[in-house]
Amino acid sequence: MSDPTPSPLATAAALSGRGILLGRRNPDAVISALVMPVLLMLVFVYLFGGAIDTGDTRYVTYVVPGVIVLCAGFGAAGTAVSVSEDMRRGTVDRLRTLDVGAVPFLTGHVVATVARNLLATTLVFGVAFLIGFRPAATPAGWLAAIGLLLAYIAAVSWLSAAAGLLARTPEAANTVTFLMMFLPYPSSAFVPIDTMPGWLHGFAEHQPVTPLIESMRGLLLDQPVGGAPWTALAWCGGLLALAVAASGAFFRLRTC
Amino acid sequence: MPPAIETTGLTKTYGTTRVLDSLDLRVETGTVFALLGPNGAGKTTTVRVLATLAAPDAGHARVAGHDVVAERAAVRRAISLTGQYAAVDETLTGAENLRLTARLSGLSRKAAARRADELLERFRLTDARNRQTKTYSGGMRRRLDLAAGLVRDPGTTRVVFLDEPTTGLDPRSRNELWDVVRELSGHGTTVFLTTQYLEEADRLAHRIAVLGSGRTLAEGTPAELKTRYAGHRLDLVARDRQAYLRLAPHATTHDPDALALGVPTDGSAAHVRALLDELDPHRADIDRFALHGATLDDVFLHLTGPAAKEPSHV
Numbered sequence: 003m004s005d006p007t008p009s010p011l012a013t014a015a016a017l018s019g020r021g022i023l024l025g026r027r028n029p030d031a032v033i034s035a036l037v038m039p040v041l042l043m044l045v046f047v048y049l050f051g052g053a054i055d056t057g058d059t060r061y062v063t064y065v066v067p068g069v070i071v072l073c074a075g076f077g078a079a080g081t082a083v084s085v086s087e088d089m090r091r092g093t094v095d096r097l098r099t100l101d102v103g104a105v106p107f108l109t110g111h112v113v114a115t116v117a118r119n120l121l122a123t124t125l126v127f128g129v130a131f132l133i134g135f136r137p138a139a140t141p142a143g144w145l146a147a148i149g150l151l152l153a154y155i156a157a158v159s160w161l162s163a164a165a166g167l168l169a170r171t172p173e174a175a176n177t178v179t180f181l182m183m184f185l186p187y188p189s190s191a192f193v194p195i196d197t198m199p200g201w202l203h204g205f206a207e208h209q210p211v212t213p214l215i216e217s218m219r220g221l222l223l224d225q226p227v228g229g230a231p232w233t234a235l236a237w238c239g240g241l242l243a244l245a246v247a248a249s250g251a252f253f254r255l256r257t258c
Numbered sequence: 259m260p261p262a263i264e265t266t267g268l269t270k271t272y273g274t275t276r277v278l279d280s281l282d283l284r285v286e287t288g289t290v291f292a293l294l295g296p297n298g299a300g301k302t303t304t305v306r307v308l309a310t311l312a313a314p315d316a317g318h319a320r321v322a323g324h325d326v327v328a329e330r331a332a333v334r335r336a337i338s339l340t341g342q343y344a345a346v347d348e349t350l351t352g353a354e355n356l357r358l359t360a361r362l363s364g365l366s367r368k369a370a371a372r373r374a375d376e377l378l379e380r381f382r383l384t385d386a387r388n389r390q391t392k393t394y395s396g397g398m399r400r401r402l403d404l405a406a407g408l409v410r411d412p413g414t415t416r417v418v419f420l421d422e423p424t425t426g427l428d429p430r431s432r433n434e435l436w437d438v439v440r441e442l443s444g445h446g447t448t449v450f451l452t453t454q455y456l457e458e459a460d461r462l463a464h465r466i467a468v469l470g471s472g473r474t475l476a477e478g479t480p481a482e483l484k485t486r487y488a489g490h491r492l493d494l495v496a497r498d499r500q501a502y503l504r505l506a507p508h509a510t511t512h513d514p515d516a517l518a519l520g521v522p523t524d525g526s527a528a529h530v531r532a533l534l535d536e537l538d539p540h541r542a543d544i545d546r547f548a549l550h551g552a553t554l555d556d557v558f559l560h561l562t563g564p565a566a567k568e569p570s571h572v
Contacts, residue, residue: 027349095339096406097362099310
């Protein structure tokens with residue numbers, strides 16, 4: 003008798019388990035994924051923070067959401083590299099002969115990235131508390147902020163996974179994700195936008211990271227956020243849909 | 259019984275290169291079939307098309323009774339593929355790799371663990387089950403890869419594709435892998451393997467197709483090929499280096515150190531005499547000669563031409 007065909011959900015779950023296990027077996031990558039965000043926060047708070055005027059808000063409180071969003075980009079870059087390695091090796095051929103499609107395959111990688119990112123985020127919050135981060139968020143505010151962050155991590159990880167399908171080598175995959183890592187800089191993540199040159203305001207105010215940062219900061223400090231969370235959610239949803247559609251097309255393109 | 263694999267006019271082009279050029283193959287159920295050819299002959303592309311990983315541009319192929327394009331899912335359920343590039347994860351253990359693959363083919367957690375144990379035992383990897391596969395030898399890794407291809411209920415895997423299964427293996431690992439192929443075949447599984455090594459095809463295969471530039475150059479049992487093409491080989495020893503270099507373009511085997519060359523012949527006195535006259539009209543270049551029954555190497559070199567790069571031997 004033939005074995006039952008597994009559901010895409012079961013396949014994605016099995017591949018997510020693989021992704022997490024592979025991450026755990028690669029301690030160097032885990033350590034850099036965890037240590038780098040903390041180091042970055044310390045650099046911003048102690049080296050740059052003194053020169054940046056964020057009004058009544060302490061700089062550490064101002065910058066934590068930015069560091070977390072920046073690190074989501076770094077973490078996502080790892081997705082592109084691991085996807086591209088699977089494409090280069092025989093893994094993807096084996097998966098295809100098992101009838102595994104693009105979406106469960108990439109979901110496995112994305113879930114592993116999200117898990118790693120959540121660990122890094124927890125660590126950043128912990129260290130931030132130690133050095134004076136004092137949010138005033140309500141429980142609902144925390145939930146909303148974490149939900150938005152998850153949506154952003156999922157979106158950039160999927161974009162990165164799609165880039166990993168297209169890249170011919172893991173090195174090229176790494177380069178493709180540079181944009182995602184760079185995006186938080188010209189936003190309100192680290193410095194207020196009105197301190198930037200005028201020609202940059204338009205981009206900085208309307209790129210996806212700014213509404214995300216503004217909502218997270220507002221939610222964590224229990225300040226009014228206006229429509230920013232909805233704008234951020236729309237960006238993340240749109241990017242996610244784009245990435246999932248693109249990855250299906252790229253997968254067909256690269257596997258024929 | 260219908261054939262395990264049947265292709266007609268199979269054609270595949272990458273860019274401007276016609277990798278498969280109207281390929282016709284027929285592999286009977288339960289046999290070992292070797293696709294033999296030099297690098298770039300189209301062996302891997304053939305396997306990829308038959309294993310539903312690449313779509314043909316023209317022609318048809320049926321595997322285990324199903325069309326590789328129209329009934330892709332049915333073909334995938336009936337085959338196992340072990341490609342040239344390892345599909346196992348280096349930082350997972352042998353057991354973890356097999357359990358994962360078993361889960362992906364629809365087994366429950368418990369059934370997957372049981373299937374992994376059976377396969378580790380069958381492929382003599384039980385002792386290494388809890389070691390990360392990066393510590394495995396080349397042969398062990400290849401066996402694990404093959405095992406991972408067979409995690410489906412072995413009864414439903416009817417055709418096993420092995421793309422250059424022994425390339426890069428030491429002789430002992432190669433022999434172990436050959437035993438695995440024989441065992442599979444003994445259980446009634448059809449094995450389709452590609453190889454650059456004539457000895458491998460000769461030892462394992464019931465039938466061999468010699469592939470060159472995406473076409474079948476010859477097809478038959480090892481014995482048939484040996485008698486049909488280049489029944490014999492005339493071994494010549496040149497008188498000196500200059501004579502050797504004059505003779506070399508006509509020969510299919512070369513040994514510059516011994517000034518020895520081999521030329522295919524049908525072995526008849528008339529042909530040998532004519533050949534000697536043609537090669538050495540002034541009767542000055544050839545020192546000695548000897549006649550041998552052909553090996554598959556001779557068939558292969560005869561078919562793929564002296565210009566074809568001599569494949570490296572195991």
